Amino acid sequence: MKGLRRVAALGAVVAACAGGLFAAVPGATAGAAETGARDESLDFRFPAADLIRVPDTNTYVAFGASIAGNKLPYTKVEFADGAFQRRSAIDGDAWDDVTFPADYWARPNSPLWTPAVLARQENDRTVYYLFYSAALPGPEPAGKAKHCIGYATSLRYTGGFVANAAPLFCPERGWAIDADVSRGQDGVWLTLRNGAWTQDRVTALGAAKLEFDRPRHIRRLSEGDPQKLIDNADLEWTHHNSPSDDVLTIENPNAVRIDGEWYLFYSGNNWYANRYATGVAYCGTALSDNRCTPMYEQRAYFSYKPDPDGEPRFRPGLPDRYRKNNLPGNKRGPGAFNAFQAPDGSWWASWNYITDASPSLGEDPSPDRRSRIARLTKTGSGPTAEFTASW
Template sequence: MIRSSWRPVCGAAVAIMLGAVLAAQPAVASEPRPLAAPADEAQDFPFPGADTIALHDGSNRYITYGASSGGRKVPYAISGSGDTVGTSPTVVGDAMPGGGGDWVEAGAGIWTPGAFYLVKDGVGRYYLFYTAIHKNDNDRRCIGVASSTSPFSGFRAEPTPIVCPDKGDRWALDADVTTGPEGAIWMTWRDGQRAEGLESALSVMMLKFNTNGTVDRNSDPVVIMRSDALAWAHHQDGGGVTVIENPSALFHNGSWYLFYSGNSWSTNFYSTGIAYCGAKIDDGLCSQLPGPNRAWFSYSGPATHLPDSLRLYGLPGNKRGPGAMDVYRARDGKPWVTWNYLSDEGGRKSRVGRLVITGSGANADFKVAL
């Protein structure tokens, strides 16, 4: 995600809370943790669905939120320093221990919390855009919003979802929020409302942030990606719907790019695609890079994997099933990513790396380095 405004939010309460958070971690406050060695999982985030933003409390560090795991609804970790995002295996706390609000099924988990920070009328707030099960609604997934002036707690969920399909058994999930030209703020998500047949659709819309911390739609949703032509996304997947999900948009050097996941998340075939969307993110369908038949980042074996004809690059560590790649910027404006993978120890973890971009427009090239 491209994050807005880096102005810190200062205050005694935030400073006390930050002190407690750092005290709960290993003694790494003065130096950022090194990035994980390619094959070593020991320093990776111990949860899936990782999303990172800079802390705005004077600490110069970063906070990474994840999907429900380990008994926590929204686990989070603190890492990095200055322009280095870093990584950490230590879960410090739960940002939303009460869950996602009154509209959420009792006891339901929280998926893919998309984090965002904004200063509005002099007040800095942290926002989480999250997926949860809507109660009394046939297991339907919807997207909710919660905000807090603290990154660690106090998130207040809005009483109704910002997106919730009413079309058959379709879902809305995997919201991500980013800032584009002229300060416009956009949300991308997997949009079951506008999917057709056995496909998945990814959509975008502009958001309006209110003084009281609530969020409204500021434009109509527009579909920017459909899965029906993606050969790699339905390779050996007999689940019916061809899945694409976890969209994360990046505006770079005058162009929009869309990072997203495809295929079945629980398999080695789950991979990351990239599309070129041009100068406007809501101007119709984005174009696949390098084309509809190849995932951009994928596991390369030796275990079962996508054929070489359906994949382009690997990622550091060559972990199985790399997806849910989230794009954001460090304090110096340089792009970083986190992504899920299937851990060798079981379950899923998340890894962080620097995004290296060369070229421009539809000819841009993307690689990840630790």
């Protein structure tokens, strides 16, 4: 299940950063910004960036998956004059002073996969909930051990997290990974990749409503709580050129409610390849009892556009019949797409990509990945809405 082993490679990403570098994301059109968008120097130096707003401020914090030297790296960015600051500096590791209960469910030294953070008001104070995937105890190497979803809480986003003793969701069969959280009209929803639904190589994504049953605590999810939103049995772009011994991967779900309607952003295909891409599905006015429908003729919505005249590592990718749009900079393998809202109501998105310096899979199966942000624009509504990302 190579799609599930990606963070074993993420741990090899170099965390060295040019401290203090920053710039504002330009407000130009996508076409005018393409030259600048090739530059990676001001992108987050970690993959799977999840951005949250510090309540009642213009400060956002981007948290990333574990990399070399940082278990939970984070970078603070400011929203000013209608744009987000771009910074490559890593401001700290929020996992440095974590507290583990004596009966903690996961390996304390496990890398953290695809973190998501929720700021919630409880008893007149802000509690930060961190959701993450980690490896279960056992003899297997950390990247191959079964992974489940847990959470930790803190009164500050910079650290002091206390891990919950029990996992939030851990199915009897298969892995549970890629937790994300979204606020809706009726509460907070967790989206995830549930390995218990994997059948005949087909994978699936789902959602479950969270119940905060007491301060700094969430009721544990049972096997039947998550409901399936989408699978990739008919999503041919997620199958294209996938090795015959691998699962057919969709992962990294991010459900957002925009203008009263739910949309699901998700990743598909093999994370280490140029063909890894982002899909969008329409889920209706509620996640409950809805099955999300892939948009744009079941093609990848945001993907890398291959360069037939470039160096060999830039030539492979999804063929035209499986692609709709590329993203600013046209980086390889865009995934872990995460939409979020700015203080002025505008929508933005983060995603990670394979750096230009990374070789192709044939030379190194562990490419470096970074994350970037751009403005996300939606026009229209329902299943025919159009999304564009621009600088």
